[in-house]
Ligand SMILES: Nc1ncnc2c1ncn2[C@@H]1O[C@H](COP(=O)(O)OP(=O)(O)OP(=O)(O)O)[C@@H](O)[C@H]1O
């Protein structure tokens with residue numbers, strides 16, 4: 390509990406001349422839910438990409454539970470316990486909803502994948518996948534092809550995949566974006582549930598202030614790729630730098 | 644039982660099930676239903692191409708990898724059997740050693756190609772396979788001391804598999820070694836096909852489909868995409884090589900034209916697309932239709948041309964020399980009307 394589960398030190402990436410993430414040093418404690426905020430293009434998604442490995446860092450390190458994982462591949466980081474849901478829905482479009490989640494559960498297995506057994510006969514896998522689907526209320530649509538799902542349901546499946554990964558660190562990137570008012574609570578309740586289980590670490594990129602207020606233990610603010618504020622939600626929201634840099638207009642909306 | 648044999652992958656269409664059953668029975672009883680040398684040649688060729696096309700579909704349809712080296716692997720298996728039969732002498736041991744060696748060589752070569760290129764973009768793999776396949780084709784025709792060059796190699800197979808070995812008559816058909824050879828081809832191909840059907844319906848096969856759908860996400864949920872792609876490539880190559888070995892046993896001859904040529908590669912592509920990518924049954928339908936068309940379209944057109952000889956223009960169009968044109972027309976029509984292939988269409992367009 391005392392040493393951080395995840396830590397970035399001087400994490401930087403440059404795209405040509407543009408510094409998208411600028412020497413971000415930040416530690417995340419196990420059991421904590423941290424909201425990451427910042428204006429469009431601030432580098433939130435890129436910060437996630439650096440942590441989960443989709444983008445290679447120009448400088449700095451990422452440490453997971455004491456291991457330097459900066460040079461590890463995406464799949465290695467995933468197996469080490471970093472789970473990621475994407476801002477832009479990123480699914481297996483022509484496979485069924487159930488198959489999407491089953492694949493994730495299967496990936497959690499022993500690492501040995503059989504070539505000669507029948508996937509269909511692995512009922513444990515199917516049961517686990519169905520349980521996850523129930524948690525996001527997609528169990529009725531298990532047999533549908535993903536491409537046939539509504540946008541809101543695709544977003545839910547995106548979250549279901551992260552839940553099925555059962556990671557040590559959950560990274561949600563605007564999980565409720567584009568969801569209708571009656572769909573969003575399913576996802577938010579689920580995140581609240583993860584939070585109640587105090588072993589889970591959650592990183593949440595979110596724009597909606599009411600969501601942040603109810604869920605976050607801590608807020609960090611990115612601006613032009615740099616970390617400009619970090620602390621208790623009330624203090625961060627009230628701080629001048631945040632008011633000026635970004636939140637003035639958003640706060641007025643609330 | 645049936646479910647286990649078919650690995651739970653049911654045809655899911657009455658018409659498809661009926662077609663598959665007709666093809667199965669037709670091939671199983673071919674020597675008795677369609678006696679004659681030519682029809683037996685056609686039946687054996689269908690069996691072998693079903694396996695060859697299915698192994699290619701494992702790569703193209705299931706994993707989403709484009710390769711132009713499939714005939715090269717096919718050729719490796721065929722030359723494996725030919726070379727061992729030439730050097731070890733006629734015998735089943737030569738056939739076995741040649742088959743195993745060919746499959747191993749194919750898998751190793753596929754592994755090397757995969758290692759060099761699968762990390763990079765998919766298009767790079769396609770280009771490398773094209774380059775390697777052309778290089779191997781040139782090499783085979785240059786090294787004529789070993790490979791027989793353009794003339795290829797003739798060799799003897801065990802007497803038990805030749806027409807000279809006779810052991811009676813049944814249903815008016817002479818029972819001889821050629822018949823045994825056909826059933827060796829049929830049995831081996833059936834087993835290989837069912838093996839591939841199992842592989843694509845295994846947990847491994849599901850991952851391949853996931854990679855085809857979205858390799859980025861497959862990696863993000865913890866699968867080592869490069870390792871899966873490489874293994875799929877090796878497996879596909881090894882099965883193609885075994886199909887080549889069977890072909891070599893059947894033909895008692897190998898040459899660049901029959902096993903390595905680029906036109907066979909094109910035929911395989913056409914068969915996959917006509918049958919339906921990403922369904923093993925597509926390979927059965929595609930290969931059967933294509934090989935039948937290849938062998939009988941000319942004859943059919945010849946008689947149609949004669950029958951219409953009184954009419955203007957039509958006999959010309961139907962002249963047997965134009966069979967390639969009609970095959971092309973059939974291909975365009977089938978892709979236009981069945982973009983998901985015949986099997987995709989029969990299973991209900993998605
Ligand atoms: N692969 C890339 N190549 C070049 N520039 C990139 C790349 N990825 C991100 N950027 C740039 O980095 C900056 C940060 O983008 P990022 O997507 O991280 O912002 P964000 O905070 O997630 O914004 P939003 O709230 O809109 O999602 C942007 O200017 C973007 O154009």
Ligand SMILES: [Mg+2]
Pocket residue numbers: 433434435476562
């Ligand atoms: Mg973003």
